Amino acid sequence: MDDARESPTDKGGETGESDETVAAPGDPGATDTDGIPKETDGDADVDLKEAAVEEGKLKSKKLKIDTKEKNEKQQKVDEDEIQKMQILVSSFSEEQLNRYEMYHCSAFPKAAIKRLIQSITGTSVSQNVVTAMSGISKVFVREVVEAALDVCEKWGEMPPLQPKHMREAVRRLKPKGQIPNLKQTKKSSSSRPKSRKAYY
Amino acid sequence: MADEEEDPTFEEENEEIGGCEEGGQGKRKRLFSKELRCMMYGFGDDQNPYTESVDILEDLVIDFITEMTHKVMSIGRQGRVQVEDIVFLIRKDPRKFARVKDLLTMNKELKRARKAFDEANYGS
Numbered sequence: 526m527d528d529a530r531e532s533p534t535d536k537g538g539e540t541g542e543s544d545e546t547v548a549a550p551g552d553p554g555a556t557d558t559d560g561i562p563k564e565t566d567g568d569a570d571v572d573l574k575e576a577a578v579e580e581g582k583l584k585s586k587k588l589k590i591d592t593k594e595k596n597e598k599q600q601k602v603d604e605d606e607i608q609k610m611q612i613l614v615s616s617f618s619e620e621q622l623n624r625y626e627m628y629h630c631s632a633f634p635k636a637a638i639k640r641l642i643q644s645i646t647g648t649s650v651s652q653n654v655v656t657a658m659s660g661i662s663k664v665f666v667r668e669v670v671e672a673a674l675d676v677c678e679k680w681g682e683m684p685p686l687q688p689k690h691m692r693e694a695v696r697r698l699k700p701k702g703q704i705p706n707l708k709q710t711k712k713s714s715s716s717r718p719k720s721r722k723a724y725y
Numbered sequence: 726m727a728d729e730e731e732d733p734t735f736e737e738e739n740e741e742i743g744g745c746e747e748g749g750q751g752k753r754k755r756l757f758s759k760e761l762r763c764m765m766y767g768f769g770d771d772q773n774p775y776t777e778s779v780d781i782l783e784d785l786v787i788d789f790i791t792e793m794t795h796k797v798m799s800i801g802r803q804g805r806v807q808v809e810d811i812v813f814l815i816r817k818d819p820r821k822f823a824r825v826k827d828l829l830t831m832n833k834e835l836k837r838a839r840k841a842f843d844e845a846n847y848g849s
Contacts, residue, residue, distance in 0.1 A: 623772075624766060624767055624769075625767075626767075627763050627764070627766045627767035628767030628768065629767070630763070630767075631760060631763035631764040631766075631767050632760065633757055633760055633786075634756075634757070634760060637756045637757065638790070641756070641787065641790055641791075642790065642794055642806060645791055645794045645795065645798075646794060646798060646804070646805070646806050648804070648805065648806075650806045651807075651808070653808045653829065653832065654806050654807065654808055654811065656828055656829070656832060657808055657811050657812075657825050657828060657829065658790060658793065658794075658811065660824050660825055660828045661793070661811070661815060661821045661824065661825060662786050662789060662790060663764065663824075664820050664821045664824050665785075665786065665789050665821070666761070666764050666765070666768065666782060666786060667764075667768050668820070669782060669785060670764075670765055670768040670769060670770060670782075671768065671769065673770075673778075674768075674769050674770070684769070684770050684771040684774075685770055685771035685773065685774050685775050685778070686765070686770050686771070686774060686775065686778045687775060687777075687778060688775070688777045688778055688781055690778075691778050691781045691782065692781070695785065703818070704785070704789075705785075705788045705789045705791070705792035705793075706792075
């Protein structure tokens with residue numbers, strides 16, 4: 526059945542559309558140009574309802590098939606990616622392997638994070654929260670370091686990263702809302718007339 | 726650098742984040758120095774990153790966690806920090822959102838596997 530694919534974009538032709546939607550599989554010729562079967566009113570209602578149910582079933586079947594295909598496609602993509610990663614990692618130099626290992630294994634100490642959060646909330650927090658917060662913080666570090674490396678490269682310099690790279694990276698990420706701005710909320714904006722320069 | 730002199734916003738941040746002499750946020754003890762070094766190396770920095778850079782990052786992370794915690798406390802169940810609230814706050818940031826979802830899923834699966842393993846042991 527093609528209705529699920531074509532109907533969303535073709536809402537103009539009402540009669541044409543209702544023709545397709547109402548035409549259930551066992552009922553090819555029972556509709557006239559209005560798309561409503563030529564029957565008495567009461568029966569027409571029941572038929573419409575049945576037709577709607579049929580249409581619903583068809584659409585959900587379609588959705589299932591679509592999702593299944595999508596899942597299979599996604600699985601294939603995942604397998605491809607895994608294979609590619611394996612090939613890549615097998616060709617790493619020792620230094621690259623080292624770095625890759627650090628990339629995976631480095632993590633914030635759960636105890637310290639838990640202590641930090643609890644010192645702010647004053648109550649205890651669950652393990653899940655600590656896990657989530659540690660994970661997000663690592664992503665945050667990654668964003669800052671990557672931005673700093675971009676800055677470093679742009680300025681024609683080499684790692685190790687220097688504080689000026691870090692600060693420039695922070696400055697670039699701030700408009701995107703990715704940097705916390707605790708200090709700004711504490712200070713009132715009246716102190717420095719030019720403090721909003723970054724927005725101009 | 727010329728940047729630091731021309732840009733007052735920059736100066737503000739310089740005083741507050743970098744803290745040339747006083748070493749960042751007052752006399753706070755460094756919580757994550759070792760781990761942050763490994764992380765920076767993993768993400769592309771040199772094998773021995775500068776201590777000042779590590780300090781800047783640590784202050785940023787602590788600020789980040791502090792702000793997140795405050796925000797989370799003000800939504801959902803007040804005064805409590807719950808995972809659902811974190812996920813809600815993070816929803817706009819695709820990378821962080823995906824990461825949290827992955828972590829929580831993995832955690833759940835690990836717990837399930839561990840439980841099944843324990844029960845199997847208990848039974849026999």
